Structure formats: C-alpha cells, structure tokens
Amino acid sequence: MATNNDSENETTTTPTKQTKTPLSKKKVPRRKHFTRLTYWFSLVIALLVGLIVGVLIVTVQVRKNLAANAETRQIDQVYQLIQKNYYTKVSKKKLANGAISGMLKSLNDPFSEYLATEETSNLNESISGSFEGIGAQVQKDNAGIKIVSPIKNAPAAKAGLKANDIILAIDGQSTAQMTVNDAVSKIRGKKGSSVQLKIKRGATTFTVKVKRGKVDQATVTGTLSPTDKQVGVIQVTTFAENTVSGMKKTIKALRKQGAKSFVLDLRGNGGGLMNTALSLSSMFLQDKKVIMRVVDRDQNETVYRAGKKYDDGFKVTEPVTVMVDSGSASASEIFTAALQQSAGDKVVGTQSFGKGTVQTVIPLSETSEMKFTTAKWLTPNKTWINKVGITPDTVVDYPTIAKLTLISNDATLKNGDVSDQVKLLQENLQALGYAVDNTKGIFDDSTTAAVKQLQTKAGLTANGEFNEDTYTALYVQVAAFLQAHDEMMRTAVKTSQEAQANTQA
Known part of the structure; x- marks a missing residue:
C-alpha cells in the first residue's frame, strides 16, 4: 500500500506537459522533494503515535489483568498458607470445595450451590423421581x-x-x-x-x-372426578424426567374413560426441570403460543413457544383448569402461567410460591457439580413473579384445620396437663367433630373422652393418653378430613364443568 500511495502522490504533484513557464519548471524538483519528506515524516509520526497508543492499550489491559488477578492470587495465597501452616493437615480437596462453596454462598442466592458426590446423587435421584x-x-x-x-x-x-x-x-x-x-x-x-x-x-x-x-414418584396420576365422570383430575407432583410420558399416558387413559375436560392439580408441586415444563406446557397450547421468556444478565430475551419440538405433536384440546397453592413453585409456575396467559385457562387456589429464576447445573468433575442462577424467567405477558407468585383467577383457601401447627410427637399428653400442645390437640379434635369442652390448653375429662373416641376409631387401646400411635391416628383422620372437605377441588371441578359447557355451546 505504501508503494501505491507514493506513486499516486507523484502523479498528482508533477506538472503536466502543458506547464511551460520557467517558474513552474524551476519548482518541480523542490515540490517533489518536499512532498516525499512530508510523506516520510508523516509516516514516522504515525508509526510513533501508533506505537504509543499501542503501549497505552497494552498498559491498560495489563493493569486490568493485574486487578482481576489480584483476587485470585489472594485466594491462592490463603490456600498455600493453610496448606503449609495450619496446625493440622487439611485435604486439598476440602479446601477447594470450601472455596467454591464460599463463592456461591456469597451470592446470597438460595438456589445457587456447590454439589459434591452425595449431593449430585441426591439431585439426580430427585430428577429421576x-x-x-x-x-x-x-x-x-x-x-x-x-x-x-x-x-x-x-x-x-x-x-x-x-x-x-x-x-x-x-x-x-x-x-x-x-x-x-x-x-x-x-x-x-x-x-x-x-x-x-x-x-x-x-x-x-x-x-x-x-x-x-x-x-418413588409416579409424578403424574389421574382419575375421574367422583362428582362428574366427564372431568379427569390429574395430579402432577413434580416436573421430573418421567413427567411428560406420564402425562401423555394419563391423558389417553382418562379420555378412554370418558373425560371431556381436565383439572390439573399442581398443589404442593415444587417444580423441577425447565425442559419438562416446556414440553408439558406445549401440550396444552396452540403452536407458536408463548410458554415463557428467559432474560439473561445482559437483558437478552429468549422466547419459548409451543411447538412439535417440545410436545412431539401431542395436544390436549379439552378445557383445562389448574390448581395451585403456596407450595406450587418454579416449573409448576411456568406451566400455570403459560396456561393462564397463553391459553386463557382458569387457575383456582391460593397464591403460588414465586420462584422466577433459572438455574444451570455445570459439572466441575466426575464427582461434583455447580448449580447456580443464570437467568430470570418471565411469564408470557412479561411479568416477573419472583417472590410474588401467580394469583389464581378464583381464590379458594384451605380449611382452618389445615393451618394449625403440628403437635409435637415426642411427648405424651394426658389428663391434667396444661400446655400449648394440649390446646393444639383440642383444636384438632374439635375441627374433626369430637366434643371437647374447651380449647384453652387444659387436658380435662372431655379431652380424655375425645382422645378415647379417636383411639377406638383407629383400633388402638383407648386409654385417653395422647401418645405416638394416637398422634399418627389423629393426622390420618386430619388428612381424610381435608380430602373430604376439599373446597379447592370442588371449585376447580365446577370451573372445568362450566368451561366444558361453554365449549359445547
């Protein structure tokens, strides 16, 4: 390029043959000489400036690298000091694990953690169900x-x-x-x-x-509603690897039994795999409808839409109602929001948990993994539900007995005792329909009589003392009571019936 530039300069500064004045002829050599000197001088200056700028850039980069490396050098220094000077020998692996765990703990994020051998096994077991x-x-x-x-x-x-x-x-x-x-x-x-x-x-x-x-979680189970044999009730306990196949199998079975609409019970579903949530959501949405949005640290948004790559062409077109509570979190919230906002399905229950972040698991070795938050997810209408949750279309709460504190099962309660534990026992007995004269925490004769009735009903020795076996019998009856008085389920089934009627109309 320098040679071409020289040639062009000489052409533009050399007089043409039509220039015949003596002044022009005398000045030609000097102009050439001046032009070449100027060019070479400019070139040298440019090289010097470029060199100086380059040195400055390198210097700035070196300083940045030094600043970035200062922290890692400090970590290495502490590691070496402990290795050489701590009063007892410390495993190198233990120190490394502690450093990694400490860094993740400093994020103050309950969902970011270091997983060693046993923990990775626990995670894999949970994923498999x-x-x-x-x-x-x-x-x-x-x-x-x-x-x-x-x-x-x-x-x-x-x-x-x-x-x-x-x-x-x-x-x-x-x-x-x-x-x-x-x-x-x-x-x-x-x-x-x-x-x-x-x-x-x-x-x-x-x-x-x-x-x-x-x-051993069969993560999806289904049955026809006892009050309407055209409503299939499907419970999803977690979003594991076997959930998608379980949902397909359950839907097909309930269709054969006569189900024309479905209630999806996600109460107590703490979430699981994002890919499972995408696949499950896609089954209930028309293709190209938005399932969720994921936003990374640079605010880049990835939109996930329903389609064959997630559901393999399996679709649920019947009316659907979703049930949630405060234990419905993460993947179950992705699913619920997708159906509520992109399919217009109704949600019944109480406010969901509110987990709006995405975690990634990265293997660090054959025996360890790092799980940490890499993005946040938004609902189809771009709402971040983190620490807020999803609001049901119809809010229905649990019975009062469901909110009572558990009685401690490590002590025996008997006639004459006075305590908060006795008060809890009396409140449970009263809610179950047993006759007790007071709920003030005084274990009186009426409480003894009620406990004996409970024991007799459970096939236990009726001695009137609240012991470990009686504790178990009480909560078996509480569970049965809650199932028999499940207003959420009744409302969800009714909502499903109405949706089915509107579809037929």
Whole structure:
C-alpha cells in the first residue's frame, strides 16, 4: 500500500506537459522533494503515535489483568498458607470445595450451590423421581431450611409437614449454618429409619419424628372426578424426567374413560426441570403460543413457544383448569402461567410460591457439580413473579384445620396437663367433630373422652393418653378430613364443568 500511495502522490504533484513557464519548471524538483519528506515524516509520526497508543492499550489491559488477578492470587495465597501452616493437615480437596462453596454462598442466592458426590446423587435421584427420605422439597432460609412443598403421600406429608414450615434442627443439630445439601443429606436415609425435625410454623415451634420411606414418584396420576365422570383430575407432583410420558399416558387413559375436560392439580408441586415444563406446557397450547421468556444478565430475551419440538405433536384440546397453592413453585409456575396467559385457562387456589429464576447445573468433575442462577424467567405477558407468585383467577383457601401447627410427637399428653400442645390437640379434635369442652390448653375429662373416641376409631387401646400411635391416628383422620372437605377441588371441578359447557355451546 505504501508503494501505491507514493506513486499516486507523484502523479498528482508533477506538472503536466502543458506547464511551460520557467517558474513552474524551476519548482518541480523542490515540490517533489518536499512532498516525499512530508510523506516520510508523516509516516514516522504515525508509526510513533501508533506505537504509543499501542503501549497505552497494552498498559491498560495489563493493569486490568493485574486487578482481576489480584483476587485470585489472594485466594491462592490463603490456600498455600493453610496448606503449609495450619496446625493440622487439611485435604486439598476440602479446601477447594470450601472455596467454591464460599463463592456461591456469597451470592446470597438460595438456589445457587456447590454439589459434591452425595449431593449430585441426591439431585439426580430427585430428577429421576425416586429416592429414600421424607419426600419434601426444601430451600435455604435465613432461619434455617424452608420446606417449599411436601410431596403428596410421602412421609413428610403424612407427618403433617406443610409448605413454608422452617426446619430449625435435624436430629438436634441446628440448620442455621447448614447448606441445603447438608440438610438433605441428613434428612435422607434408609427406609424405615426416623429423623427428628424441629419445626417453626408461624410463631410456634414443635418437634416431629418422621419415618423415612421410599419416595418413588409416579409424578403424574389421574382419575375421574367422583362428582362428574366427564372431568379427569390429574395430579402432577413434580416436573421430573418421567413427567411428560406420564402425562401423555394419563391423558389417553382418562379420555378412554370418558373425560371431556381436565383439572390439573399442581398443589404442593415444587417444580423441577425447565425442559419438562416446556414440553408439558406445549401440550396444552396452540403452536407458536408463548410458554415463557428467559432474560439473561445482559437483558437478552429468549422466547419459548409451543411447538412439535417440545410436545412431539401431542395436544390436549379439552378445557383445562389448574390448581395451585403456596407450595406450587418454579416449573409448576411456568406451566400455570403459560396456561393462564397463553391459553386463557382458569387457575383456582391460593397464591403460588414465586420462584422466577433459572438455574444451570455445570459439572466441575466426575464427582461434583455447580448449580447456580443464570437467568430470570418471565411469564408470557412479561411479568416477573419472583417472590410474588401467580394469583389464581378464583381464590379458594384451605380449611382452618389445615393451618394449625403440628403437635409435637415426642411427648405424651394426658389428663391434667396444661400446655400449648394440649390446646393444639383440642383444636384438632374439635375441627374433626369430637366434643371437647374447651380449647384453652387444659387436658380435662372431655379431652380424655375425645382422645378415647379417636383411639377406638383407629383400633388402638383407648386409654385417653395422647401418645405416638394416637398422634399418627389423629393426622390420618386430619388428612381424610381435608380430602373430604376439599373446597379447592370442588371449585376447580365446577370451573372445568362450566368451561366444558361453554365449549359445547
């Protein structure tokens, strides 16, 4: 390029043959000489300026790199100091795990965590839908470990644990400094063994012993409504790997049985896999309808739309009603919002949990993974539900008995006792229809008589003392009562019937 530029300059500055004045002839050589000097001088200056700018850029970049590396050097320095000077030998792996865990903990995000061997196993088991434990989805809370939702018919639910209960201690060990993974590892265990949990519900604390069992989740189950054989009631307990196939199988079976509309029960569904939520949502939406929107840290938005790549062409065109409560979170909220906003389906129940972030699991080694928040998701109409939840179209709450604090099952209550635990027992007995003269916490003769009736009904020795076996019998009856007085379900079935009638009309 320099040669071409020289040639062009000489052509433009050399006089043409028509220039014949002596002045012109005398000045030609000097102009050429001046032009070349100017060119070379300019070139040298340009090179020097370029060199200086380049040095400045490199210097700035070096400084940036030094600043960025200062923190990593500091981490390495602490690592080396501990390795060489700590009063006992420390495993290198333990230090590395601690550093990674500490960085993720500093994010103050309950959904970002480091998963070591046992924790990755727990995660994989949960995704596949089968494990041994108490069956409750949990997350970190300032006071301890919060139950997002107990899985229906799992040990936690049978023991009376509820969404938003705070686990303060596990077998006497405080959860205040525990990670979610530590807590899960301590709660899970061999089928038939027990774990004692100290629970905080509202302003009340109590302890409960839960017998572990195998939580083998058939994540989708369905039956025809007992009040209307044209309404199929489908319960989805979690969004696992087997949920999509389970939904297809259940829908087909209920159609054969005569179902013309569906109620989808997502109460207590703590979520699961985003891909499962996309596939499940797509089944109930027309192609190209928006399922969800994902926004990354740079505010780039990815829109997910219903289509064959998610549902393989399987569609549910019957009227649908969705049920949610405070234990419905994450993937179940993606599904609910998609059907509510993109399909116009009705939602019945109480405000959902409100988890509007997306987590990604990245393998760090053969035995460890890192799960951390990488984006937030928005509903089809661009609402971020985080810490807010989804508002049902029809709000229907649970009966009062469902909101009572659990009675501690580690002590025996008997005639003459006075305590808050006795008061809770009396409130439960009264709600179940047993005659008690007071609910002030005084274990009187009427309370003894009511306990004896409960024991007789359960086939137990009627001694009038509230012990561990009586505790179990009480909550079996509470569960049956709640099922028989499920106003949410009745409302959802009625809503489904109305939607079906409108479709036929």
